[in-house]
Amino acid sequence: MAINKSYQSKLIYTFLAWTISGLIFFPILWTLLTSFKTEAEAISVSPSLFMFDWTLDNYKEVLSQSSYFTHFWNSVVISLGSSILGLLIAIPAAWSMAFVQTKRTKNLLMWMLSTKMLPPVGVLIPIYLLFRDFGLLDTKLGLVIIMTIINLPIMVWMLYTYFREIPHEILEASRMDGANIVDEIFYVLLPIALPGIASTLLLNVILSWNEAFWSLILTAANAAPLTAFIASYSSPEGLFYAKLSAASAMAVVPILILGWFSQKQLVRGLSFGAVK
Amino acid sequence: MGSITLKKVTKNFDDVKVIKPIDLEIKDGEFIVFVGPSGCGKSTLLRMIAGLEDTTSGTIEIDGQDATATPPAKRGLAMVFQSYALYPHMTVRNNIAFPLKRAKVSADEIEQKIANASKILNLDSYLDRKPGQLSGGQRQRVAIGRAIVRQPSAFLFDEPLSNLDASLRVNMRIEISELHKSLATTMVYVTHDQVEAMTMADRIAVFNAGVIEQVGTPLELYNNPINRFVAGFIGSPKMNFIDVNSTDSASVCCLGVRPEHLEISRDSGTWQGKVGVIEHLGSETFVHVHLASGTTFTVRASGDCDLNYGEHIYLSADPSKILHFDEAGLTVHKTQTVN
Numbered sequence: 001m002a003i004n005k006s007y008q009s010k011l012i013y014t015f016l017a018w019t020i021s022g023l024i025f026f027p028i029l030w031t032l033l034t035s036f037k038t039e040a041e042a043i044s045v046s047p048s049l050f051m052f053d054w055t056l057d058n059y060k061e062v063l064s065q066s067s068y069f070t071h072f073w074n075s076v077v078i079s080l081g082s083s084i085l086g087l088l089i090a091i092p093a094a095w096s097m098a099f100v101q102t103k104r105t106k107n108l109l110m111w112m113l114s115t116k117m118l119p120p121v122g123v124l125i126p127i128y129l130l131f132r133d134f135g136l137l138d139t140k141l142g143l144v145i146i147m148t149i150i151n152l153p154i155m156v157w158m159l160y161t162y163f164r165e166i167p168h169e170i171l172e173a174s175r176m177d178g179a180n181i182v183d184e185i186f187y188v189l190l191p192i193a194l195p196g197i198a199s200t201l202l203l204n205v206i207l208s209w210n211e212a213f214w215s216l217i218l219t220a221a222n223a224a225p226l227t228a229f230i231a232s233y234s235s236p237e238g239l240f241y242a243k244l245s246a247a248s249a250m251a252v253v254p255i256l257i258l259g260w261f262s263q264k265q266l267v268r269g270l271s272f273g274a275v276k
Numbered sequence: 277m278g279s280i281t282l283k284k285v286t287k288n289f290d291d292v293k294v295i296k297p298i299d300l301e302i303k304d305g306e307f308i309v310f311v312g313p314s315g316c317g318k319s320t321l322l323r324m325i326a327g328l329e330d331t332t333s334g335t336i337e338i339d340g341q342d343a344t345a346t347p348p349a350k351r352g353l354a355m356v357f358q359s360y361a362l363y364p365h366m367t368v369r370n371n372i373a374f375p376l377k378r379a380k381v382s383a384d385e386i387e388q389k390i391a392n393a394s395k396i397l398n399l400d401s402y403l404d405r406k407p408g409q410l411s412g413g414q415r416q417r418v419a420i421g422r423a424i425v426r427q428p429s430a431f432l433f434d435e436p437l438s439n440l441d442a443s444l445r446v447n448m449r450i451e452i453s454e455l456h457k458s459l460a461t462t463m464v465y466v467t468h469d470q471v472e473a474m475t476m477a478d479r480i481a482v483f484n485a486g487v488i489e490q491v492g493t494p495l496e497l498y499n500n501p502i503n504r505f506v507a508g509f510i511g512s513p514k515m516n517f518i519d520v521n522s523t524d525s526a527s528v529c530c531l532g533v534r535p536e537h538l539e540i541s542r543d544s545g546t547w548q549g550k551v552g553v554i555e556h557l558g559s560e561t562f563v564h565v566h567l568a569s570g571t572t573f574t575v576r577a578s579g580d581c582d583l584n585y586g587e588h589i590y591l592s593a594d595p596s597k598i599l600h601f602d603e604a605g606l607t608v609h610k611t612q613t614v615n
Binding site: 167169170172173174175176177178179180183187188191192 | 326328347348349353354355357358359361362363364365374375378379422426
């Protein structure tokens with residue numbers, strides 16, 4: 001009887017999990033399917049899920065008519081650049097917050113996190129003016145800087161959580177062994193916290209890759225990443241759904257592959273410290 | 277050289293005075309044990325000597341030099357932590373080599389020193405393993421090995437055996453004592469276990485609430501404790517205390533007698549009581565006796581003790597072995613008292 005009940009609840013949970021996963025995945029599936037349709041089928045009032053004339057024309061056109069690889073390269077530079085720069089700033093910051101705590105450390109962390117709750121549009125004008133005055137508009141450097149700034153609180157929080165799990169005594173032992181702060185961070189802290197640093201890097205790459213608001217506002221042609229490239233298919237001449245979908249699929253696939261291969265690392269990183 | 281001198285050393289955490297002014301001289305080559313209950317400040321003082329905690333006031337001298345503001349690495353001391361604090365990502369070899377690499381010692385010399393340390397501590401077959409693949413005792417040996425190779429002027433041990441099981445603890449206790457004899461280096465050892473303190477120390481410093489109550493050899497503390505706290509803390513099972521009316525001697529208000537100094541009789545004695553729990557250890561027996569006054573005495577009896585639970589007995593002790601304490605808990609010298 002007990003086994004039967006447990007089997008039933010397992011069945012219900014499995015069904016719920018698949019339903020929710022299906023709902024989340026459906027828009028991605030729809031985009032992928034639309035990318036293989038003609039423009040006429042894409043805007044059909046009675047769209048078909050699988051029964052349509054499959055075509056690769058949209059992909060051919062996207063690749064031939066636009067500078068996909070330029071945008072792809074911009075995305076790579078911006079997401080990797082901001083993630084590495086962010087780590088260089090976040091590691092020492094998280095180290096000091098985790099190991100040299102003061103009474104105000106928690107408040108500082110909360111304040112950093114609260115900046116993520118601020119609507120980006122609230123700082124749009126000052127940021128735009130600053131970028132204009134410093135000549136950073138439509139530059140990859142500008143995008144690297146803004147992505148670093150907006151994702152830094154999350155990076156510091158994640159690393160802080162990781163570092164807090166490392167026994168303080170190990171770092172004290174290294175100090176007794178003659179390590180200075182740089183030795184302590186490079187030879188002891190970083191190797192121990194490597195899984196956490198890797199998942200922080202991965203998450204930041206994904207967040208930067210998918211960021212659209214600042215990419216659209218601060219870039220035009222030279223530094224536009226893939227998110228801006230997708231948006232370019234919504235033009236005054238109209239919406240080209242099939243091509244837009246093909247462009248979206250090509251923008252999403254690289255990060256989807258990265259996410260797929262690193263999902264274990266990511267889940268561990270995001271849940272670290274939550275359950276002890 | 278490895279002398280350490282503490283002069284009026286204090287430590288405050290915000291408004292809390294964790295260490296009240298302490299003066300202590302640790303001689304070169306001495307094995308001194310800081311012992312006391314949890315939260316008495318013994319570990320904090322050790323960490324202050326190591327340089328891991330700032331000193332609020334006073335000075336710490338190492339080999340005659342003021343080291344109060346010197347960073348930990350420059351004090352020439354090595355520390356062994358309670359949790360071993362090994363580097364989990366490094367092999368045993370690299371753990372031991374770490375302080376030498378930081379000191380820019382040549383590769384040949386590092387190899388030689390690792391070989392020496394691993395020979396002393398029987399680590400030869402574990403050198404290429406990581407700490408996670410070692411038992412508690414082996415990890416503690418690696419931690420000691422890492423300390424040895426630096427050839428420090430003094431070793432600091434912060435409750436190094438607390439995480440080991442009872443039998444391993446006894447073995448490691450002997451190993452550390454032997455290591456001290458062979459290296460003849462100063463060792464400062466923190467523990468809350470008074471058995472460790474008694475068996476290992478040249479001198480013991482008994483801590484209580486941020487002050488050192490008494491410093492002396494184990495037998496000095498056992499035979500001539502300065503006050504009731506030290507008398508109760510040193511010795512296992514702990515000393516029995518009984519309050520007395522100050523009739524004969526105005527200043528004495530409490531007597532202390534060790535379990536091993538009490539004699540049991542079925543016919544007569546100083547104190548009458550009823551046998552409570554009897555703990556047979558084989559070689560000896562601990563008998564808990566409930567006195568008529570409500571106090572419970574512990575008696576160390578022979579292994580073949582044939583008392584029964586609930587039996588009425590008498591206890592007595594050689595008057596010269598009974599300690600007397602005044603109202604403030606200080607030991608009253610025997611010539612001052614009338615029995």
